[in-house]
Amino acid sequence: MKRILVIDDAATVRLYHRGILESAGFEVSEAVNGLEALERLAEGPFDLYLVDINMPKLDGYGFLRELRAKDIPQGPAIMVSTEAEDNDQRRAYASGANIYLIKPVKPARLLAHVLTLLGESHS
Amino acid sequence: MPIDVSDSVLVARELLSVEDAESVLDWLIQHPHGQIDLADCNHVHAANFQVLMAARPKIAAWPQRETLADWLRAALIQEDTIHVQDDSGS
Amino acid sequence: MNPLLNQFLTEGRDFLEAIGAKLLELERAPEQGALIDDLFRLVHTLKGNSGLFDIPEMTRVLHAAEDLMDAVRDGRVAFSRELADQLLEAMDFVSLLIDEIAEASTDGQPPSTSHHAKDAVRLGAALRELMPEHPQTPAVSDAPDAASVSAGTESGSRPETDDLLDNLPESVRHDIQDRLAAGEPLCWLRYRPEEECFFKGEDPFFQIAQLPEPLWRRLGAREDWPPLPELDAYRCVLEFELILSVEAETLVEHFRYVPDQVEIRSLSAAMPDPAASASSSESQSESEPSSWAGLSPEARESICLTLEAQREILVLSDNPSWLGGRLRAVGATLAALLTSLGRDPAATGLETALEAALATDSGTYLLRWLDHQTWPASKPAAPEPIAETVREAIMAPTATDSSPATKTADEPVKFGRRADDQLATVRTLKVDQTKIDRLMNLIGEMVVAKNALPYLAARAEERYGVRELAREIKTQYSVINRIAEEMQDAIMQVRMLPVSFVFQRFPRLVRDVAHKLGKDVRLVMEGESTEADKNIIEALADPLIHLVRNSLDHGLESPEQRRAAGKPPEGRLTISARQESDRVLIEITDDGRGIDPDVIRRKAYEKKIIDETTLERLSDQEAINLIFAAGFSTAEQVTDLSGRGVGMDVVRNAIARVHGSIDLRSRVGEGTHLRLSLPLSMAVTNVMIIESAGQRFGVPMDAVAETVRVARRDIRVIKKRLTTVLRGRLVPLVALNDLLALDTPQIANDDDELAVLVVRIEKEYLGIIVDDCRETIDIILKPLAGFLGDLTGYSGSALLGDGSVLLILNPRELL
The missing domain is CATH 2.40.50.180 (CheA-289, Domain 4)
Structure with missing residues (x-):
């Protein structure tokens, strides 16, 4: 089963994402900040990362930079933000995100992106 | 004062603003057979539209301003009024 | 309740509490950047959470608060008391909404909070007022949805537009046909203003009146009109439908601030024009493999966005240490995208391109590879592009497509089962208080039932003369007694609450009251984690608040008075709690003016609480204790703060009701010290x-x-x-x-x-x-x-x- 790591300090958001992803049959792990997410990598790399930006301890950018510097299989990363600003998007891409979405992401949209990034068929 | 009322007619002038909607509604509640004179009215805020649509009062005079009159007729005349503008030059 | 909503409410309350605490902390130390960061993050996250639900009033206020905090963070706005006041008021509003939602939500959906729309607008505006340049229009939260105008598949929009034309009166239809044949661009528009739009200063009719004369129009309502007296003139239920002779782009631009409230369809594409439809399907088959035609709008969007994003990543010219990983992630993303489209990445040369990119530390090779591939177009290749918002495209169900993926997407996501699954990881249980009370009652009965055993033993011995049995009963009794006591203790532990339950409101209370009285007060709290039985803690709330108000009102002096008395201008109020054997001690100390025993004596005598002989005999301490006598109040005048008709006697009785006592010491000019002693549990x-x-x-x-x-x-x-x-x-x-x-x-x-x-x-x-x-x-x-x-x-x-x-x-x- 494809494994997805959801990284967000808001439990509500984690629950929201978990609900959507699990209903599509993916295995979901959670981390409450970038630091904890890095620790979770000890379990092995994930197939996809869903990363919030603003988090205590280590934010989303920081996590992605650390992740991309590691010599492990590099799964795609979705950066989820509440900012629709160009600057943040560029920063997300530079840090290692593969797509930048604005919260709240409607279930159908999120799922489509996840399917694309996990190589799952859309039909 | 854009609204003048008598016992049977409410005369609206220039602009019926969002605040006026409440007054128009109150007047129509108290005067179920009251008529509305919109001849000198240029624009009515959408809130007034709602009040007029819900109350369907008799219109004593339609606005002189055609665009407003057209919309009011479309809104207030029961049958689906089709207003075909043959040549508006738009 | 829907677990997601529940989670939101619980987390929301935590956030609000933290926001309140941080604001107060900031007021004391406004220069602390870390605090401001924390505060911003809290508001930001809370706003994000609220966006998951349909609570525009809450989101609006939080959005404004977030923007304001962002400005504070960037140093564009200085943190001030006024700003803190405004933010606190905004958070109170959010708190009110949360309470309302928690109360009213039955089917898992938050109830409409639209009746607060006015307040939300006012609060939002007040917050933005504090910013140096408040933007004319707040950014639409789902801006990208609205901004990237793309389109649905043809199969999705065509049947509907056909229906639409069928419903038109014959004359209008002919007119439209003629105009279309003459090459005039025609659009059908439906505008459903949101219910609260009047409160946002919008006039939907004005919007409509600004448009050119329509060819056809209909003005309706989303629901039947109620009898006039029940009509809410300010809840907009209007619905405008028009056919106009304008380009779709013009309409999109015209309604750019309310993209989610309009539907726009270009009629040119919808008319049975053989030439147009032929060329459209042709161009599509030219550029895209047929298998892509069935992609859902979401899938199409995700593929296009993903491709676009990878391009943007690849053209970045920075050269960070993690570049290799970043390139490999792009490679993995592109490979997944191909697989998702049913193509074999290995056959496309992607891997070679990635290797070349890694070897040259540059995205160039991958970019070149990207350019050589054929991808689904973001917009169907029709000669007359149909302008629709993405939102609209997503909503339009594709008539032919009933694939599982679309189904999953359309069905409401079910959270219920997942929440059950999560139970395994939960370490804290939230239990309804009535359940604990029931346990409490049961253990009470158990203690009583247990107490019957010694009677039984006595009877066995005295009445029936079976001493042996009596002894056995006593042995059993001691076992049951021990277990019952432990159970009692365990249940007691469950009922324990930290005093912070009451203490947490003091920072705000002290701040507000002190401001009102024009006093500078520094609040120090200690031992907030000290625990006591829930009943005790709850019984403590009102008396403590009263005592704290008293200290602020009568005890602490104004900065001028303090300076004159040679004290620091800032008064100090300490509230501490600690456990001592089986009692909880709570102390409230201020360094204010103290209580003058002579003043008390005189007042007590004037109020006939004591007679002349007592007056002379009373020690200073005894005099001070008269403050607790019924009907005694030292305040020269009743203020709206502490003088609410509640005297210290009421406070003392409330404390006594839970078997507590209160002790008061005071020295003139030095301050007052109150000590409450309460049992840990009253069970x-x-x-x-x-x-x-x-x-x-x-x-x-x-x-x-x-x-x-x-x-x-x-x-x-x-x-x-x-x-x-x-x-x-x-x-x-x-x-x-x-x-x-x-x-x-x-x-x-x-x-x-x-x-x-x-x-x-x-x-x-x-x-x-x-x-x-x-x-x-x-x-x-x-x-x-x-x-x-x-x-x-x-x-x-x-x-x-x-x-x-x-x-x-x-x-x-x-x-």
């Missing part, structure tokens, strides 16, 4: 059983000083009161039967001695004459329910081992 009470008028009553042992037998002849009447001398001290006596209004004389024993229960009330001794004093027992005190609850003089009732009910007297209230 088990040791009472003495007494008899009077043939009934049994319990008296809490903590009130009982001693029990004595007093010969009737030693009782004198002094100043019409019964008194006796005990150990050289004059003790007033009252008969319990008199107190209870029972018309029966107390019964003396054979030696004509009366049983007297000496109780101590605030250092005064009083003898209560009863018929007999019996054993002491442990009971679980239950408050009197129903109409009995109004009876004063009783603190509650308890079940006894023999099943009878014992009423527990409250000596303080009896007198």
Whole structure:
């Protein structure tokens, strides 16, 4: 089963994402900040990362930079933000995100992106 | 004062603003057979539209301003009024 | 309740509390960047959470708060008291919404909070007012949805547009056909303004009136009109439908601030024009493999966005240390995208391109590879592009497509089962209080039932003469007794609450009151994690608030007065809690003006609380304690803060009701120190059983000083009161039967001695004459329910081992 790591300090958001992803049959792990997410990598790399930006301890950018510097299989990363600003998007891409979405992401949209990034068929 | 009322007619002038909607509604509640004179009215805020649509009062005079009159007729005349503008030059 | 909503509410409350705390902290130390960051993050996250639900009022206010905090963070706006006030008010509003949602939500959906729209607008504007350049229009939260105008598949929009034309009157249809044939661009528009739009200063009709003359129009309502008196003129239910002769782009631009409220369809593409439709399908088949035609709008969007994003990543010219990983992630993303489209990445040369990119530390090779691939177009390749918002495209169901992926997407996501699955990881349980109360009652009954065993043992021995059995019963009893006590203790632990439950409101309270009074006060709180029984903590809330208000109002001086007295201008108020054996001690200390015993003496005398002789005899401490006397208030004038008709006597009684005591020390000019001592738990009470008028009553042992037998002849009447001398001290006596209004004389024993229960009330001794004093027992005190609850003089009732009910007297209230 494809494994997805959801990284967000808001439990509500984690629950929201978990609900959507699990209903599509993916295995979901959670981390409450970038630091904890890095620790979770000890379990092995994930197939996809869903990363919030603003988090205590280590934010989303920081996590992605650390992740991309590691010599492990590099799964795609979705950066989820509440900012629709160009600057943040560029920063997300530079840090290692593969797509930048604005919260709240409607279930159908999120799922489509996840399917694309996990190589799952859309039909 | 854009609204003048008598016992049977409410005369609206220039602009019926969002605040006026409440007054128009109150007047129509108290005067179920009251008529509305919109001849000198240029624009009515959408809130007034709602009040007029819900109350369907008799219109004593339609606005002189055609665009407003057209919309009011479309809104207030029961049958689906089709207003075909043959040549508006738009 | 929907677990997601539930989670949101719980987390929301936590956030609000944290936001409040941080704001107060910031006010004290406005230069702390870390605090501002924290605060921004909290508001930001809360706003994000609220966006998951349809609570535009909350989101609006939080959005404004977030923007403001962002400005503070960037140094564009200085943190000020005014700003804190405004933010606190905004958070109060959010808190109100959360409470309302928690209360009203039944089917898992938050109720409409649209009746707060006005407040939300006002608060949002007030917050933005504080920013240097408040933007004209707040950014639409789902801007990208609206901004990237793309389109649905043809199969999705065409049948609907056809239907639309079918419904038009014949004359209009002909007119439209003719115009289309002449190449005129025509659009159908439906505009459904949101219900709260009037409160946002919008006039949908103005929007519509600005458009050119329509070819056809319909003005309707989303629901039937109610009778006039019930009409809400300010809830917009209007619905405009028009056909116009304009380009779709013009309409999109015209309605750019309300993209989610309009539907726009270009009629050119929808008309049965053989030439146009042929060319459209042709161009599509030219550029895209047929298998892509069935992609859902979401899938199409995700593929296009993903491709676009990878391009943007690849053209980045920075060269960070993690570039390799970033390139490999792009490679993995592109490979997944191909697989998702049913193509084999290996056959496309992607891997080679990635290797070349890694070798050259540049995205160039991958970019080149991207350019050589064929991808689904973001917009169907029709000659006349249909302008629709993405949102609209997503909503339009594709008639032919019933694939599983689309289904999953369309069905509401079910969270319920997932929440169950998560239980395994939950470490904290939230339990309804009634369940704990039930456990409490059960253990109470258990203690009582257990108490029947010694009776049974005694009976076995005395009545039936089976000593052996009596011993066994006693052994069993001690086992059950131990377990019952442990259970009791365990349940007690569950009921323990930290005093922070009450303390947490003090920072805000102190701040607000101090501001109002123009005083500078520094609040210090200690020992917030000290725990006590829930009932105690709850009973503590009001008295403590009153005491704190008192300190602020009467105790602490204004900065000028303090300076004049040679004190630092900022007053200090300390509230601390700690546990000492089986008591919780709460101390409230201020360094204010203190209480002047002479002033108290004079007032007490003026109010006829004491007579002249007492006036002279009273020590300073005794004088200060007069503050607790009923009807005493030292305030020169009643302020709206502490003078709410509640005196210190009420505070003391409230504390006494939970078997607590209060001690007050004060020095003129130096400050006042209040000490509350409370039991850790009030569940088990040791009472003495007494008899009077043939009934049994319990008296809490903590009130009982001693029990004595007093010969009737030693009782004198002094100043019409019964008194006796005990150990050289004059003790007033009252008969319990008199107190209870029972018309029966107390019964003396054979030696004509009366049983007297000496109780101590605030250092005064009083003898209560009863018929007999019996054993002491442990009971679980239950408050009197129903109409009995109004009876004063009783603190509650308890079940006894023999099943009878014992009423527990409250000596303080009896007198």
